[in-house]
Amino acid sequence: MSEKVIFTTRELPEPAALATYERVGGYQALRQILAEKIPPEAIIAEIKTSALRGRGGAGFPTGLKWSFIPRHLPGPKYIVCNSDEGEPGTFKDRDILRYNPHSVIEGMIIAGYTLGAQTGYNYIHGEIFELYEAFERALEEARAAGYLGRNILGSGFNFDIHAHHGYGAYICGEETALLESIEGKKGQPRFKPPFPASFGLYGRPTVINNTETFACIPYIVRNGGLKFLELGKPNNGGTKIFSVSGKVNRPGNYEIPLGTPFAELLEMAGGMREGYRLKAVIPGGSSTPVLPAEVMMQCTMDYDSIAKAGSMLGAGSVILIDHTVCMVRALERLAYFYFEESCGQCTPCREGTGWLYRVIHRIEHGKGRPEDLDLLESVSRNIGGRTICGLGDAAATPVQSFLKHFRHEFEHHIEHGRCLDGCH
Amino acid sequence: MLSAESLARIDREIAKYPADQKQSAIMAALRIAQEEKGWLAEETIRFVAEYLGMPPIAAYEVATFYNMYNTRPVGRYKLTVCTNLPCQLTQRHDIGAYLQQKLGIGWGETTEDGRFTLVEGECMGSCDGAPLLLVNNHRMLTQLTPEAVDKLLSELE
Numbered sequence: 180m181s182e183k184v185i186f187t188t189r190e191l192p193e194p195a196a197l198a199t200y201e202r203v204g205g206y207q208a209l210r211q212i213l214a215e216k217i218p219p220e221a222i223i224a225e226i227k228t229s230a231l232r233g234r235g236g237a238g239f240p241t242g243l244k245w246s247f248i249p250r251h252l253p254g255p256k257y258i259v260c261n262s263d264e265g266e267p268g269t270f271k272d273r274d275i276l277r278y279n280p281h282s283v284i285e286g287m288i289i290a291g292y293t294l295g296a297q298t299g300y301n302y303i304h305g306e307i308f309e310l311y312e313a314f315e316r317a318l319e320e321a322r323a324a325g326y327l328g329r330n331i332l333g334s335g336f337n338f339d340i341h342a343h344h345g346y347g348a349y350i351c352g353e354e355t356a357l358l359e360s361i362e363g364k365k366g367q368p369r370f371k372p373p374f375p376a377s378f379g380l381y382g383r384p385t386v387i388n389n390t391e392t393f394a395c396i397p398y399i400v401r402n403g404g405l406k407f408l409e410l411g412k413p414n415n416g417g418t419k420i421f422s423v424s425g426k427v428n429r430p431g432n433y434e435i436p437l438g439t440p441f442a443e444l445l446e447m448a449g450g451m452r453e454g455y456r457l458k459a460v461i462p463g464g465s466s467t468p469v470l471p472a473e474v475m476m477q478c479t480m481d482y483d484s485i486a487k488a489g490s491m492l493g494a495g496s497v498i499l500i501d502h503t504v505c506m507v508r509a510l511e512r513l514a515y516f517y518f519e520e521s522c523g524q525c526t527p528c529r530e531g532t533g534w535l536y537r538v539i540h541r542i543e544h545g546k547g548r549p550e551d552l553d554l555l556e557s558v559s560r561n562i563g564g565r566t567i568c569g570l571g572d573a574a575a576t577p578v579q580s581f582l583k584h585f586r587h588e589f590e591h592h593i594e595h596g597r598c599l600d601g602c603h
Numbered sequence: 604m605l606s607a608e609s610l611a612r613i614d615r616e617i618a619k620y621p622a623d624q625k626q627s628a629i630m631a632a633l634r635i636a637q638e639e640k641g642w643l644a645e646e647t648i649r650f651v652a653e654y655l656g657m658p659p660i661a662a663y664e665v666a667t668f669y670n671m672y673n674t675r676p677v678g679r680y681k682l683t684v685c686t687n688l689p690c691q692l693t694q695r696h697d698i699g700a701y702l703q704q705k706l707g708i709g710w711g712e713t714t715e716d717g718r719f720t721l722v723e724g725e726c727m728g729s730c731d732g733a734p735l736l737l738v739n740n741h742r743m744l745t746q747l748t749p750e751a752v753d754k755l756l757s758e759l760e
Contacts, residue, residue, distance in 0.1 A: 255621070264728040268689045273728050300619075305671050306727035308741040341619035346630055346740075347671035349725060363626035364661065365668035381624060422731065424689040430731040465688065465726075498689050498730075512688045516725055522668075 182410060184398045184418045185391065186434045189278040195313065197320040200281040206326055208400035209285055212292060213334040219250060219293040226396070228404030230416030235261055235352070235389030236464060236494045238482050247376035248294045248384050257385040258290045258299035258340075259375075260393050261357055265304055265349040267465035267516060268496035271420040272390035274432045276303070276310045279394065280317040284340060286393030288326065289400060291338040294386055298339060301390075302357050305346040314342045349520040353568045354387045356522065367524045368568035389494075391420060411437035415481040419492075423448040425499025426455040437481040444480055444497065455501040459584070463493020465513050466573030468580030469500070490580070505598045506585040510577060511539045517574035528571035531562040535578055542589060545596030552582060552589055604650040609639045613654065626657045629665050633672055642673035670725070671740050678713040678720040680759045683737040687726045690733035698734040698747050699723070705756070718759070 187203040188194040200206070212222070227242030248256065260283060264272040275283060287299045303311040318340055321327045329337045343361050345351050351360045355369035358380050379385020395417055399407045408416035415437040421444055424430050428449025435444060441460075451457055460475040461467060468490040470478075478484045485492045500509060518532040535558055538551050559575035566572070582589060591599040605613075613632045620627035632651045637643055643666050652662035666672045673681065684699045702721055706714055713720040729735055732745025744755065 265726045267687045267726040268730055269726075270728045270730050270732075304728050305669070305740070306724075306737060307729070307743070309743065343619070343627075344630065344634070346634060346669040347725075348669045360630065361627055362624070363629040363655075363657070363665065365664045381621065424730040424733070425692045430693050430733075432731070496689075498692065500692065504692065509688055512686070512691065516687055519725060 181418070181436055183434050184407070184410070185275055185279060185282060185394045185420060186432075187279065187282075189274075194278040195280055195317065197281055197317070197324055200279065200285075204401060205281055205397070206285055206324075208397040209288055209292075209326065210332065212289060212400065213332050213336060219295075222289065222293045222400060225399055225404040229395075229399045229407040230404075230411070230414055231392065231395055231399065231407065232415070232482060233389055234391035234395070234419065234494065236266070236466075236491075238492060241388060241392055244376070244388070245290070245294060245386060247374070248386055249377070250293075250295045252384060255298065255381070255383050256294060256296040257380040257383055258287050258294065258296045259354075259357070259361070259380060259385055259387040260287055260299065260301040260390055261352065261354065261387055262301055262303040262390045263345045263352040263357055264390070264494075265306070265345075265352055266494055266496060267513065268422060268424055268461060268498040269464050269494045270422045270424075271432050271495065272304075273307050273310060275390050275394050275420070276307070276314055280314050281321065282394040282397055283390055284317060284321050284327070286388075286396035287340055288331070288338050289396050290386060290388070290393065292336055294384075296386075297337050298341075300341050300343050300361055300380070302343050302345060302351070302361060305344050308344065311342055311344045318342065348522075349516075350522045350568075350570060353570065356568065357387065358385065365522070367522045368570075370567050412481060415483060419480065419495050421480060421495045421497050423497045423499065425497075426452045426501045427499060428452055435480065438479050438484075441475050441478045441480055445499075451499070451501065455503065457499060458502045458504065459500040459506070461490075461496075461498040461500070461577075463491045464496035465498065465516065466569075466576055467491040467493040468576055469584060470580075471584050505543075506581055506588045507539065507543045507592045507598070510581045511536070511543045513577045514539045514574070517570065521570060521574070525566040525568075525571065527562045527565040528574065531558050531571070532574045534558050535562075535574065539578075542592050545592075547589075547593035547596075549593060551593060552586070555582060604647070605636055605654075606639060609635050610654070613651075617655070625655045626661070629655055629657065629662055630669070633662070633666055637673060641679075642676050676713075678718050680718060681720045681722060681737075681739050683722040683724040683740070685724045685727050685729075685733065685735055687724075687730075689726070689730035690735065693730055694734035696734055696748055698736065698749070698752055701749050701752060702736075705752070719756075 231241045232238040351366040356366035360366040375385040457472040514536040518536040559578040562571040563575040616628040616631040652659040710723040735745040
């Protein structure tokens with residue numbers, strides 16, 4: 180089995196306990212930083228060497244993001260963890276919080292030390308409320324052990340973390356919507372710039388990273404950036420957790436080195452269930468372009484390989500679509516999701532997502548018109564790039580990619596009023 | 604309006620944020636109010652807003668923006684089933700359809716005896732556990748079968 184960065188405690192008894200985390204080297208990185216007073220610049224340099232890229236979907240280099248924070252600016256600065264995981268197909272942060280919450284806590288404390296912040300918030304998806312409560316208990320444990328609070332381990336460094344829960348809004352996974360939500364408002368994204376690094380939570384410099392990104396930090400500090408980089412491949416450092424859903428024998432989370440062939444991941448997940456053949460794959464969560472199975476079988480699981488194939492690694496949420504699935508019906512459900520979750524702020528998204536859904540709905544229900552496919556292309560093109568945040572693009576992308584690769588299924592539906600495979 | 608216990612819990616939430624940012628506690632405060640009252644009537648939202656020193660309309664915006672708040676009365680048990688694509692692909696049983704047939708209600712409806720409200724949910728970030736549902740927002744049950752659903756319904760009085 181390959182080396183793990185994050186799921187280091189998953190197979191042990193009481194995986195989430197602080198003592199378990201300490202047994203696998205947990206909080207060593209923090210101890211070393213505080214004892215040796217390692218300069219923040221050196222920590223950022225290691226993270227840059229590691230080629231760690233944001234694990235929430237955008238893949239932005241973490242070291243670079245941290246270097247944007249004006250460390251010496253007086254006044255409060257904030258560290259925010261984005262555990263608002265609600266992109267269809269994504270469920271990795273849930274298992275990080277379930278099995279190794281302290282890796283996230285340690286990562287956030289190191290971020291606080293490096294960026295000169297004293298307070299952190301972890302924004303946790305409301306639907307996994309039991310893990311929000313568990314995270315609060317983990318914070319208590321860390322406080323009691325002296326890793327959080329005032330004068331951490333006698334170093335004079337103060338840092339505390341609080342948990343904040345969402346309550347049912349996909350859009351809050353967008354970083355500025357998430358900040359609005361912590362401020363107690365409806366989660367409508369802010370126009371950027373200014374970016375959170377200069378104007379974030381309460382208008383203060385803020386770094387926001389995904390749960391998995393923070394969970395990688397202690398390993399990088401402990402073992403060096405190069406070691407992390409070498410787990411993966413150049414420009415794609417480290418391991419990554421892939422959430423596999425669909426008709427496989429063992430759906431679930433798999434932490435593997437970036438650059439692992441897709442075929443191997445499929446095998447780890449137990450392969451397709453008997454009687455099901457793989458038709459298509461959405462490799463990075465519902466907002467990334469769908470790829471035909473034969474294209475996917477040639478890919479390795481890393482940012483560059485998936486991008487070259489015409490999609491995105493996203494959050495590593497691998498949705499497997501089997502041969503029994505009607506692509507019109509599948510797209511109809513995704514289109515409904517974006518329509519339901521659009522925050523309503525920007526007209527192209529608010530109106531366009533509903534329009535897309537209604538057109539796909541009528542195609543699915545046998546009332547499609549010959550001009551509908553051009554209409555879908557046109558509406559989706561007029562959403563993409565014309566909104567404040569990425570939800571508009573996220574809604575447009577599945578439509579464009581489903582039409583690109585599975586146009587014949589839509590044409591058949593329009594012509595015959597039913598599925599190609601006769602599923603209804 | 605709210606019990607002393609609920610107010611104490613809200614106070615603990617307020618303490619998480621800077622002293623001049625009490626509004627940050629609104630999401631937790633509305634959730635705590637909902638746990639006590641079952642749903643958020645306008646007067647409840649107004650009370651919570653005043654407790655946090657924010658305009659009632661701002662609290663109302665929050666209550667209506669996030670879909671786990673009940674801005675209308677619901678049954679004693681609100682069952683929210685994820686029907687999004689990855690769950691549909693992964694699940695071995697269509698428990699949404701099973702629940703509708705078993706309870707004799709559609710999405711968004713409540714049984715006549717006031718026991719159950721059935722809600723179609725969006726992604727809960729647990730697709731590998733499909734089919735799954737939430738009982739009153741906070742208790743998630745995964746890998747359900749019709750038998751497991753029967754057992755659950757008989758337990759929820």
